[in-house]
Amino acid sequence: MKIGLNEVKEIIKNIGKVIEENKEFLTELDANIGDADHGINMSKGFKAVTKKLNETNTESISEILKMTGMILVSNVGGASGPLYGTAFMRASMAIDKEYMDIYDFINILKAALEGIKFRGKSKVGEKTMIDTIEPALNALIKSKDDDLSDKEALENMKDEALKGVEYTKTIIATKGRAAYLGERSIGHQDPGATSSYLMINEIYKYIVNA
Numbered sequence: 001m002k003i004g005l006n007e008v009k010e011i012i013k014n015i016g017k018v019i020e021e022n023k024e025f026l027t028e029l030d031a032n033i034g035d036a037d038h039g040i041n042m043s044k045g046f047k048a049v050t051k052k053l054n055e056t057n058t059e060s061i062s063e064i065l066k067m068t069g070m071i072l073v074s075n076v077g078g079a080s081g082p083l084y085g086t087a088f089m090r091a092s093m094a095i096d097k098e099y100m101d102i103y104d105f106i107n108i109l110k111a112a113l114e115g116i117k118f119r120g121k122s123k124v125g126e127k128t129m130i131d132t133i134e135p136a137l138n139a140l141i142k143s144k145d146d147d148l149s150d151k152e153a154l155e156n157m158k159d160e161a162l163k164g165v166e167y168t169k170t171i172i173a174t175k176g177r178a179a180y181l182g183e184r185s186i187g188h189q190d191p192g193a194t195s196s197y198l199m200i201n202e203i204y205k206y207i208v209n210a
Contacts, residue, residue: 001102001150008061008100011072012068015202016046017199029191035078036059038191039181045076045084064207065092065108080192083116083129090115102150109137127173129192132164136200151208158204161197168193 003011007165019042026039039127049071058064069088074083094111095104113133122128122133143153168190 016050032188041077048075062092086115086119087112129196132193132196136161159198
């Protein structure tokens with residue numbers, strides 16, 4: 001795995017496309033346990049990111065990630081903007097190379113997760129995007145520790161992310177608007193965990209098909 005500046009741009013643009021394609025689905029999920037605006041907000045944010053990427057000559061991977069984070073913070077409403085924005089901005093501080101390999105990606109994902117945990121004051125088991133991202137990261141790390149190929153490691157990451165989404169259906173929400181529902185939130189998958197999976201799956205698809 002060797003991902004450069006242009007590939008990172010394409011991945012982020014592809015994430016924007018998949019968010020747009022799932023805008024109504026994400027909003028429907030949010031209507032069940034939240035404010036019914038997750039898909040709308042995420043779509044707005046990534047449209048702004050894509051527009052900026054098309055207009056600006058960014059010079060490094062770090063700069064792209066930082067710019068993406070800043071745009072998401074200012075364009076995505078609700079809790080998702082600050083959380084995803086922080087994730088991308090923290091990720092930008094974890095890379096200072098022209099190309100990233102699988103280990104750089106692990107460090108970026110670690111930094112993003114730490115940023116989300118810090119900003120959201122949350123952890124696994126609270127029906128949030130962390131329930132998708134943390135198991136995905138752990139699977140990625142374990143796969144490389146077990147000397148699996150990059151493709152196998154990324155596939156395991158993607159699979160665990162999806163399991164994380166399914167897991168959110170089984171637990172009570174304890175953060176955000178969904179927490180007010182208490183046990184009634186059981187049975188509904190978390191929209192933030194779902195959008196996180198869509199991003200992780202898009203990264204997986206791009207890299208393994210490159």
